[in-house]
Amino acid sequence: MTAAHPPSPPARAPLMALDEALVRLLAQAAPLSDTETAATFEADGRVLATDLVSELQVPPQDNSSMDGYAVRRADVREAGVVLSVSQRIAAGHAAEPLRAGTCARIFTGAPMPVGADAVVMQEDTREVGGDLHAVHIDAVPALGQWVRRAGEDVTRGAVVLPRGQRLSPASLGLAASLGLARLPVVRRPRVALFSTGDELVMPGDVTPADMKPGAIYNSNRFFLRTLLQRLGCEVSDLGIVPDRRDLTLAALKTAADHHDLILTSGGVSVGEEDHIKPSVQQLGTLDLWQIAMKPGKPFAYGTVRRDAGAGADVDIACHFMGLPGNPVSSFVTFLLLVRPFLLALQGAGVPERRPVKLPAHFDLPRADRRREFLRVRRNAAGGLDLFPNQSSGVLTSAVWGDGLVDNPAGSTIAQGDLVSYISFADLLA
Numbered sequence: 414m415t416a417a418h419p420p421s422p423p424a425r426a427p428l429m430a431l432d433e434a435l436v437r438l439l440a441q442a443a444p445l446s447d448t449e450t451a452a453t454f455e456a457d458g459r460v461l462a463t464d465l466v467s468e469l470q471v472p473p474q475d476n477s478s479m480d481g482y483a484v485r486r487a488d489v490r491e492a493g494v495v496l497s498v499s500q501r502i503a504a505g506h507a508a509e510p511l512r513a514g515t516c517a518r519i520f521t522g523a524p525m526p527v528g529a530d531a532v533v534m535q536e537d538t539r540e541v542g543g544d545l546h547a548v549h550i551d552a553v554p555a556l557g558q559w560v561r562r563a564g565e566d567v568t569r570g571a572v573v574l575p576r577g578q579r580l581s582p583a584s585l586g587l588a589a590s591l592g593l594a595r596l597p598v599v600r601r602p603r604v605a606l607f608s609t610g611d612e613l614v615m616p617g618d619v620t621p622a623d624m625k626p627g628a629i630y631n632s633n634r635f636f637l638r639t640l641l642q643r644l645g646c647e648v649s650d651l652g653i654v655p656d657r658r659d660l661t662l663a664a665l666k667t668a669a670d671h672h673d674l675i676l677t678s679g680g681v682s683v684g685e686e687d688h689i690k691p692s693v694q695q696l697g698t699l700d701l702w703q704i705a706m707k708p709g710k711p712f713a714y715g716t717v718r719r720d721a722g723a724g725a726d727v728d729i730a731c732h733f734m735g736l737p738g739n740p741v742s743s744f745v746t747f748l749l750l751v752r753p754f755l756l757a758l759q760g761a762g763v764p765e766r767r768p769v770k771l772p773a774h775f776d777l778p779r780a781d782r783r784r785e786f787l788r789v790r791r792n793a794a795g796g797l798d799l800f801p802n803q804s805s806g807v808l809t810s811a812v813w814g815d816g817l818v819d820n821p822a823g824s825t826i827a828q829g830d831l832v833s834y835i836s837f838a839d840l841l842a
């Protein structure tokens with residue numbers, strides 16, 4: 414008996430390189446033009462809409478960086494001189510001009526008295542006979558010693574934080590040092606999120622004991638929502654959309670009217686139960702199909718038209734991004750593609766991926782045809798260990814790991830090879 418030849422698979426379009434996909438995505442990310450003000454306390458992760466120019470200098474005046482005595486250097490030509498203490502200046506209190514031949518007791522952060530040109534730290538002084546009114550100065554100070562100059566942090570009129578800067582805890586502190594309680598920021602991108610898959614159930618709705626055969630918990634929804642929020646997005650979580658064309662079309666249509674981006678997970682492969690791609694094609698355009706990366710091949714970008722009469726700008730279609738359902742693929746494509754896109758949408762500089770070269774403490778004997786992003790972690794010996802199971806369904810790898818090795822297509826790795834490592838800390842910042 415001769416076996417029938419299986420039908421040959423349909424010719425496939427070549428996969429798109431990740432870098433090209435990113436360039437194309439960023440080209441679509443026209444920055445949002447709406448701005449608003451946010452309380453400085455609430456502005457972590459937001460993007461500045463204008464340059465912040467300082468109206469004052471920081472620190473506002475010369476002040477002491479030590480607890481000690483403010484002196485005129487001309488009065489301390491040699492170690493051991495005795496000076497009487499003519500005033501006491503604590504932080505937050507005004508100073509009198511320093512009388513010649515005297516010193517001022519001074520504390521860290523207190524303004525320098527006019528006439529003083531150095532501070533001698535208290536460890537270099539001795540009280541005269543337990544009397545607080547005179548001290549021996551035991552060290553000859555250099556000009557400006559232990560003095561913080563007015564404006565040494567910020568000069569008046571300087572652009573302290575530029576437009577497009579993403580605010581971090583330190584930059585919020587710097588903005589506050591200029592007296593700013595509110596900051597001009599780009600409005601939050603509005604993102605509609607939904608997960609597809611008839612197998613998905615929600616933690617809390619179904620107990621592990623009551624899971625039907627074939628059911629799994631929806632894990633992607635949890636990290637995707639959190640990642641979006643960390644990027645400053647306003648998330649409309651539309652929950653789980655079943656694997657049905659009509660419901661997929663309905664979810665996409667409603668989401669398009671009120672959002673800048675629709676982000677989905679699952680259903681972007683080419684099986685009959687994958688309704689996302691044909692639905693997006695019907696309601697708009699689908700531009701990217703498959704990316705030459707592992708994990709993350711079935712990533713899709715497109716647009717969904719808005720209905721006339723919808724509140725949002727109908728001339729601009731809603732962006733669409735479809736992430737693969739496998740959790741690690743979803744996670745990695747979010748970090749490498751969705752994140753830069755959302756930063757660009759907010760007018761923030763897209764951070765360069767800055768891999769560092771570290772030695773592999775593992776072997777990867779089999780090369781893949783796609784560029785691979787391996788879950789690894791740094792070890793105490795300064796090298797990288799590989800998580801043993803690199804399957805795109807094994808989310809443990811992304812928790813165990815502290816970063817990714819960016820391994821070029823077709824490359825094997827041997828112990829000791831220097832490989833490109835990108836930390837999750839950089840990708841999640």
Ligand code: AMP
Nearest residue numbers: 608610631632633679680681737738739
């Ligand atoms: P799909 O991309 O829909 O073909 O899904 C690929 C794999 O990822 C399947 O094993 C799905 O069960 C799984 N999957 C899809 N969506 C999720 C999700 N939200 N959470 C966890 N696993 C998922």
Ligand code: MG
Nearest residue numbers: 610679680738
């Ligand atoms: Mg599915």
